[in-house]
Amino acid sequence: MAQFRFKALEEMLNRKPDEIVREENLVSDYFGMLVFDKAKMKKYLSREAYKAVTDAIENGTTIDRKMADQVAQGMKAWAIENGATHYTHWFHPLTDGTAEKHDAFIVHGTDGGVIESFSGNLLSQQEPDASSFPSGGIRQTFEARGYTAWDPTSPAFISETTLTIPTIFISYTGDALDYKTPLLRALQAVNKAATEVCQYFDKNVTSVQANLGWEQEYFLIDEALFMARPDLMLTGRTLMGHASSKDQQLADHYFSSIPTRANRFMQDVENEAYKLGIPVKTRHNEVAPNQFEFAPIYEEANLANDHNQLMMDIMQKIARKHKFRILFHEKPFAGINGSGKHNNWSLTTNTGVNVYQPGKNPKSNLQFLTFVVNTMQAVYDGQDLLRASILTASNAHRLGANEAPPSILSVFLGSEVSNMLDLMEEAVVDRKMTPDEKTALKLNIGRIPEIILDNTDRNRTSPFAFTGNRFEFRAIGSSANNASALIVLNTLVANQLQKFKVAVDKLIDNKGVKKDEAIFQVLKELIIKSKPIRFNGDGYSEEWIKEAKKRGLSNVNSVPEALEAYLKPDSTKLFAKQGVLNESELRGRVEVEYEKFVMKIQIEARVLADMAINHIVPTAVEYQTMLLENVKHLKDIFSPEEYEEMASGRLELIREIGHHVSEIKAKRKAMTETRARANKIEDVHQRAKVYNGEVRPFLDDIRDHIDKLELIVDNEKWPLPKYRELLFVR
Ligand code: ADP
Ligand code: MG
Numbered sequence: 001m002a003q004f005r006f007k008a009l010e011e012m013l014n015r016k017p018d019e020i021v022r023e024e025n026l027v028s029d030y031f032g033m034l035v036f037d038k039a040k041m042k043k044y045l046s047r048e049a050y051k052a053v054t055d056a057i058e059n060g061t062t063i064d065r066k067m068a069d070q071v072a073q074g075m076k077a078w079a080i081e082n083g084a085t086h087y088t089h090w091f092h093p094l095t096d097g098t099a100e101k102h103d104a105f106i107v108h109g110t111d112g113g114v115i116e117s118f119s120g121n122l123l124s125q126q127e128p129d130a131s132s133f134p135s136g137g138i139r140q141t142f143e144a145r146g147y148t149a150w151d152p153t154s155p156a157f158i159s160e161t162t163l164t165i166p167t168i169f170i171s172y173t174g175d176a177l178d179y180k181t182p183l184l185r186a187l188q189a190v191n192k193a194a195t196e197v198c199q200y201f202d203k204n205v206t207s208v209q210a211n212l213g214w215e216q217e218y219f220l221i222d223e224a225l226f227m228a229r230p231d232l233m234l235t236g237r238t239l240m241g242h243a244s245s246k247d248q249q250l251a252d253h254y255f256s257s258i259p260t261r262a263n264r265f266m267q268d269v270e271n272e273a274y275k276l277g278i279p280v281k282t283r284h285n286e287v288a289p290n291q292f293e294f295a296p297i298y299e300e301a302n303l304a305n306d307h308n309q310l311m312m313d314i315m316q317k318i319a320r321k322h323k324f325r326i327l328f329h330e331k332p333f334a335g336i337n338g339s340g341k342h343n344n345w346s347l348t349t350n351t352g353v354n355v356y357q358p359g360k361n362p363k364s365n366l367q368f369l370t371f372v373v374n375t376m377q378a379v380y381d382g383q384d385l386l387r388a389s390i391l392t393a394s395n396a397h398r399l400g401a402n403e404a405p406p407s408i409l410s411v412f413l414g415s416e417v418s419n420m421l422d423l424m425e426e427a428v429v430d431r432k433m434t435p436d437e438k439t440a441l442k443l444n445i446g447r448i449p450e451i452i453l454d455n456t457d458r459n460r461t462s463p464f465a466f467t468g469n470r471f472e473f474r475a476i477g478s479s480a481n482n483a484s485a486l487i488v489l490n491t492l493v494a495n496q497l498q499k500f501k502v503a504v505d506k507l508i509d510n511k512g513v514k515k516d517e518a519i520f521q522v523l524k525e526l527i528i529k530s531k532p533i534r535f536n537g538d539g540y541s542e543e544w545i546k547e548a549k550k551r552g553l554s555n556v557n558s559v560p561e562a563l564e565a566y567l568k569p570d571s572t573k574l575f576a577k578q579g580v581l582n583e584s585e586l587r588g589r590v591e592v593e594y595e596k597f598v599m600k601i602q603i604e605a606r607v608l609a610d611m612a613i614n615h616i617v618p619t620a621v622e623y624q625t626m627l628l629e630n631v632k633h634l635k636d637i638f639s640p641e642e643y644e645e646m647a648s649g650r651l652e653l654i655r656e657i658g659h660h661v662s663e664i665k666a667k668r669k670a671m672t673e674t675r676a677r678a679n680k681i682e683d684v685h686q687r688a689k690v691y692n693g694e695v696r697p698f699l700d701d702i703r704d705h706i707d708k709l710e711l712i713v714d715n716e717k718w719p720l721p722k723y724r725e726l727l728f729v730r
Helices: 002-013 038-044 047-059 065-081 120-124 180-198 223-227 230-235 260-275 301-321 362-381 383-390 414-427 435-446 448-453 483-511 515-529 542-550 559-567 569-577 583-637 640-679 684-712 723-728
Strands: 086-091 106-108 114-116 146-150 157-159 162-171 208-222 280-285 291-296 324-327 341-349 464-466 471-473
Touching: 002 223, 038 047, 038 065, 047 065, 065 120, 065 162, 086 146, 120 146, 162 180, 180 208, 180 301, 180 341, 180 362, 180 483, 208 223, 208 301, 208 483, 223 230, 223 324, 230 583, 260 280, 260 291, 260 301, 260 324, 291 301, 301 324, 301 483, 341 483, 362 383, 362 414, 362 483, 362 515, 383 483, 383 559, 414 515, 483 515, 483 569, 559 569, 559 583, 559 684, 569 583, 583 640, 583 684, 640 684
Parallel strands: 086 162
Antiparallel strands: 106 114, 146 162, 157 162, 208 291, 208 324, 208 341, 280 291, 341 471, 464 471
């Protein structure tokens, strides 16, 4: 056993960083070379087919069969020229990760051989066997059919030798079975609502696009050490392991020099990402040892999210090439920082204005404030839904720990924007303003850009922070599909903007209030109403928990409880009204989340039980036997007095080991019984509650005894790589 452990270490120490060969000298030369982007479409498509696709991308028009055929021919020609032999519809089912089923281009030819073929039909729609994807009961087994349908807004690309076509995944009845369908609907909802509000300020605005810039955190672990840890292999996190004496106390990893092996891995990933048109820009060491981050330049949200999923896939594949494994789990190691995926989110108009970017004059600043205030109100009203969208079995370990946003939602605006809102709250009164008051207010509003430019105050403890020209939603887990959070965020903002418009129009139409003043008045109401969610202080502090409670903000850490927010009548109404998810889709989705939660805890419980009984208990007993032998020999050789003195410490150790072993065995048995009882509960919501409240605590309890044993059992005998090896050997 011990030998295996050291062999794994030895293997690791002998590794050499891979040499990287860049495709070309300049990234700009090969960026997007494997993407069927506009430049390639122009080359491979007829003018009318090109127009059909670009219209679909820009204006959401549909592409008819004839055009689809033409596009398919062009795509096929390009793909085959670039080495593709297969094509696939690529989608985001409600599992962790993406799905693809490759088909070769070949069909029978007329002379008994085969020819390469691809058609508009195959491009536009396919029917994968959907019965094994989770649907939460939407798709009854008698109607197991599911369809994938082409999403022309996210360009096709070549992955190895397969032409990969991004698609949505829906049931026979048109219900969404994936993340992308409702994401596209939510983006459409926010587009519509934001456009209408923007028209108060600029009639030329005809569409608004949501942007996403994700920051992906991850751990890199050597493959040999990873393989020696069944818990990492099967659950993505360590279920046991005593803290290393040194970990992140000295903050000496964050932004430090990137280890060469890791750097080579990153270069290789970037190389592949660039070919696929993913604009990766930033790489750095994160806070925890062996923790790193990648971030791209932001893009349109749907495309950016496809790119994030693709990137996670590339990272996993390239990691193997470099004899690493990636951990995307939110909390792979107890006691040190976990990983998140910040979502930087903003809205830009077709006229090129970012509505979260303070403008150059009072008018555009009023637009800026309108969007900031409405977003704040949306987060306030939707705090429970936002939490439900990001809380999972794995992310629950991270949230509320002292390194990640708490499970209380709040919005950080920075003191300058906050002061501005305070000013508006005081200045605007629900009567006609005097011209002087109006001028003063406009002057103040006009000052925002200077203020923000030298505003360096960056709060890292807020789950939802304004960062100068965007909001950064930081509570998202590193393993998540961003769509889960983006669906909720964009739906909430769309809904709030709609309400805002109704309120403003009412003042204008019914009371004859002038537009600007009507906007001021409604904003004032919202500023007052949403005040409890505005918080610029330390989100990790104990005081905030108390303060938040006083303010009436919710604080939920349990996944099953958090998920209930989705099914409240207000929520089902909201998603239906915005056309994002109908009630049955929503129910199905929540069902899937409950199932996933139960299964993840169930797997962890099984793995822990196996490791405790197969790895830990035998090792501890072996060491205990050694000590017992030793005590026997002492007794044979030494005088009773001398024996007494020498044996007492050893006997204590023997008892201590005995105690931990008995506790592990007893707790494992109790855990198994609890699971058996829980598994009999028909209703998955109730089952999830028992798993959360009763099964989960055993994981910590058992681990505690194992970690204590790790400290006393002979190091040579310990069968698993320890934290200090997993995190520091490079
Ligand atoms: P940080 O200091 O938080 O690490 P960075 O400047 O590295 O921030 O940016 C993080 C992410 O935010 C990047 O993906 C970046 O492209 C994105 N980002 C920048 N501006 C915007 C914006 N207006 N809208 C959306 N994302 C943005
Ligand atoms: Mg950031």
